[in-house]
Amino acid sequence: MWSILLESLDLDNIQSFISFVLINITVLFVLVIEKKELEYITMVLLFVWSNLLMLKSSDFLTLYLSLELGSFVLYLLVSSKKEKIESTEAGLKYFILGSFASMIFLLGVVLLYSETGTVNFIDISLLEDMKGIRIGVILILVGILFKMGAAPFHFWVPDVYQGSEWDVLILLGSVSKLGMYGVLVNISYNIINMEFEYISLILFVSGSLSIVVGSLGAFSQSDLKRIVGYSGVNQVGFILLGLCSGTGTGIVLSSVYMIIYSILNIVWIVLFRFLKMVKLEDVNERGGLCMVLLLLSLAGIPPLGGFFIKYNILLCLVGVEHWLAVMMLIIGSMVGVVYYLRIVECQYLTPKVKSGRRGKVLGGELLISLGHILNIGFILAQDYIWVFIGSM
């Protein structure tokens, strides 16, 4: 039934499909949001709208404008917790660093314009010789990687995540990354189609660094929001490795990864918010085995959804015989498991001080159960997502 429904929609390319997922995630998000004030909801919707614009834009100037619109809303949202000083700090940090990245992006667009005299996507993709626009493209990619939170442009991630509310983390971690991913695919595969080697190199370096930084950075953290942030950096690394393979399958598999990861991310964040956990010490057995499975899924332990997406990336890297990337992926998934297991350890393995009576264990709560069903169901669902994206 679902496949018929999906086929009846006119989703002709990957951007459209990601927009479709984005809208669905937004619906999910508005359902779980805590602050139901008018301004807040307006800003959230504005942010999602800017992401949709970004995916549908057809020249670099529109892209830049919609990106900035989204960023401004996000600056406000990050600093929306007025009574907390961390929130203000996070907002300011994000504002300064984010506008710096936007500036670099704009500089890239300017260089590109000065070299070719156009900013239109189609015109640029028709260029015969793309050697002249290399630096411009690299600067543009830097801007995008910054917004995605990929290393080595990840320094804002832990601080900004720590200062924001859980709800905003959903926007930062899932919605914003989905939009940026769509743009990245569009630029690196559709527009700059001539010289993929050096784009591939950039994606590979950034992806490997993200995997290393994301997993090593989260080791010594005790704040759950920072761990969520570093986990995001780590997962983006896997997506970038999938993209650097440079094949059609690579795009499809990375998209599957991105979509499934963003939903797992939402479930994770909502779970922490629901159980009112802030620090690592707050984690207790109320999460139940449900939370253990979710964490192990994010860590990529079979037979959960998180394993299959990592296996897909591995398949496409082995397919193009990019052995260095395969090595990074294997090392990354070994090391990355540690900090997810640390949360499990705090949940069950170390005895709590007041372990006399047990709190209510998480069980039938609607959204978390839903997420959990999805988590298990991705084993089957990825089949459909894959078929669907592959048929475009």
Next chain:
Amino acid sequence: LILVEQDYELLSSNWLEILKIDLDLKIDAFSYWLILLSFLMFPICIICSWESIKKYVPEFVQCLLLLELILFLVFTVWDILLFYIFFEAILIPMFLIIGIWGGRQRRILAAYQFFFYTLCGSLLMLVGIAYIYVNKGTTSLICLYEIGFSVREEKWLWILFFIPFAVKIPMVPVHLWLPEAHVEAPTAGSVLLAGILLKVGGYGFYRYLILLMPEGSKYFGPLVMCLALLSIYYSSLSTLRQIDLKKIVAYSSIGHMNYVMLGLFSLTIEGLKGGYMMMISHGFVSPAMFVLIGMVYERYHSRNLFDYGGLVQVMPLFSTGMTIVAFANMGFPGTSSFIGEFLILIGISKSNLVSFILAGLGLLFATIYNVWYLNRLVFGAGKNYEYSDLTKKELVLILYLIIIIISLGLFPSLILENL
């Protein structure tokens, strides 16, 4: 046993069409007794932790039942990727069992060690699986038996597949997780680890290395023999220096499982049958030892060998059971281990004479350490004066295992006739 006359197909369906995975469940003669072993072991686990497990009881039973399902699937799937998935999935319940219900604070370290040794090994196997899928277009075992690999491919793939199973068996450079995990795990966890989880490694060696990559196995056979002999001597000598009762059994398990490896990699039919017999036999003997050790631990709260002595005066039934099981552990005629060891020695003598002599001498150590700790524990001057023999429940539990051990020793054809 009509069941295992031919490959018995349980279920076959197209599951993941994209990855071309068929959920193909089959039982053949090799997996038949392993499945039976795992099903016979879970009641023991639940009964022997009836009193000792006090916290998170529902979660404990959930973990055990989850593990049972996963083990059944590990032994029945005929697809490399699915095998990998269930092989790894064992980690989830086992990590929790060691980590939550283990004894001391060190259990967390043990749980992590168990998790990471296995994970690091098996991720290499995952690369091998991805290579097979990309180049051969399928991960189904039946198709791969038909297609085969070139010799060069086989050598690389053999190494990638060897490491996870060597960790699981375990062989010497990568065996450190096993004593830790055994000592820290609750009795049920040790029973499962020694009883079945080590056999998953042996099963993998047979099904995925010897049958799937015969050329590679022939090429690397001497390496495996060498490592196995090293492990046997190393673990036997280590056993003699242990004072922790559970560590003694853990190190002797390493020795026995490496005899299995010698048998399998002698690549003769006797060696194969002996290795299989030894696996099943060890799967009953070492859980019996852990159950017995769990029983004395519950009474005296110590696993230190020097805290015990003269148990025969206060626990006669226990001592009888312990003696029978210790004799079974050293491979005494009439118990199931004897058949296994005998067949393994015949197998090796056909393929490699030096290994045969070394393996035969290695058996001597098994006798030495078994007599040594049996003497310390059961006989000698009495140190524990309170009379507290086995309860009826414990007696039934241990009789159940001893009856199986002895009957398999007297009628080995139960296992060997269909192999």
